[in-house]
Amino acid sequence: MVPSTPQVPEQTARAVMVALERIASPERAQSSARFFKTGPGEYGEGDTFIGVTVPAQRTVLRSFRNLPLTELTTLVDSPVHEHRLSAMIGAVDRFRRARDDGERETIADWYLDAARRGRVNNWDIVDVSAGPVLGGWLYDRPREVLFALARSDGHGLNDLWLRRIAIIATQEFIGRGDASTTLELAPIYLDYPDDLLQKATGWMLREVGKRVDRDLLTGFLDEYAARMPRTMLGYAIEHLTVDRRRHYRSLKNER
Incomplete structure (x- = not known):
């Protein structure tokens, strides 16, 4: 019997969001909101958490290594903290695997744009x-x-x-x-x-x-x-x- 090939998930921001939601913890979300100072007047005021650890996010992102920058933009524009952090984890991976300076420059420009728009915000x-x-x-x-x-x-x-x-x-x-x-x-x-x-x-x-x-x-x-x-x-x-x-x-x- 020929072993089946693992199915590659759809390379979209929505698929990443669904994968993160599956492992989210409401209790962790509450503790993260306190840790990252999301109260009125604090540096993270209004930020939203779903409760996924960074190692768990990295594990999820291993299945989404071919996300286009347009999909990373959707993630980084999300109000959910873990979505934005996952976008950055994906961008770092793409930058390190880039084949040439043209691709690296595109990712660096994308990063600066996200930062200037206030999306790299904790x-x-x-x-x-x-x-x-x-x-x-x-x-x-x-x-x-x-x-x-x-x-x-x-x-x-x-x-x-x-x-x-x-x-x-x-x-x-x-x-x-x-x-x-x-x-x-x-x-x-x-x-x-x-x-x-x-x-x-x-x-x-x-x-x-x-x-x-x-x-x-x-x-x-x-x-x-x-x-x-x-x-x-x-x-x-x-x-x-x-x-x-x-x-x-x-x-x-x-x-």
């Missing part, structure tokens, strides 16, 4: 996608767009996400040994009060010290530690020695 959606897609495209290209995103103003809450996209995109550069853009962007973030931006910038600075050169991190800290928000500084110095951490905190305290 920290997990940013963090799963900004480095692989935008950072991946810009690695050996001019990076002025990141500085424009970092200085985003006048877009309401979306300024927060555009600014986070800019600094998180540099994670791809750091992973390839290039800390230059991270160190150029980071001073822009010194005066931003948002906790999510302070954490992201401190995290990327810490990664510079961990993956590229510890001296690059300490050189930045020597110049800016006294001005850095406490959260940013705390994240940046996390892997330094106790004495080094104490030293940089003292610079902050002396200001």
Whole structure:
């Protein structure tokens, strides 16, 4: 008897939504809504969850690796958080499997459009996608767009996400040994009060010290530690020695 070939599901956004709904958990949806700050005045205000973990979303998306960008657009335009995150997981996979620069550029342009339209609009959606897609495209290209995103103003809450996209995109550069853009962007973030931006910038600075050169991190800290928000500084110095951490905190305290 010839074994049957597994049936490939229809490559549509609707099919992805149905597959996610099958494994959704109302209890998880409630806890996710609290975790991602969806209350009035919070950064995720009004976001909707169905309750699917990220690993489960990745498993579902393995059956939908040929989704056209038009279908990813339908997903990213959904009010459901997991649909938008799944769109980004799919976009990252497509970018990594792209056959040529033309296809990669199309995906990067699609990503920027989604971001500017406010669809890459929570920290997990940013963090799963900004480095692989935008950072991946810009690695050996001019990076002025990141500085424009970092200085985003006048877009309401979306300024927060555009600014986070800019600094998180540099994670791809750091992973390839290039800390230059991270160190150029980071001073822009010194005066931003948002906790999510302070954490992201401190995290990327810490990664510079961990993956590229510890001296690059300490050189930045020597110049800016006294001005850095406490959260940013705390994240940046996390892997330094106790004495080094104490030293940089003292610079902050002396200001």
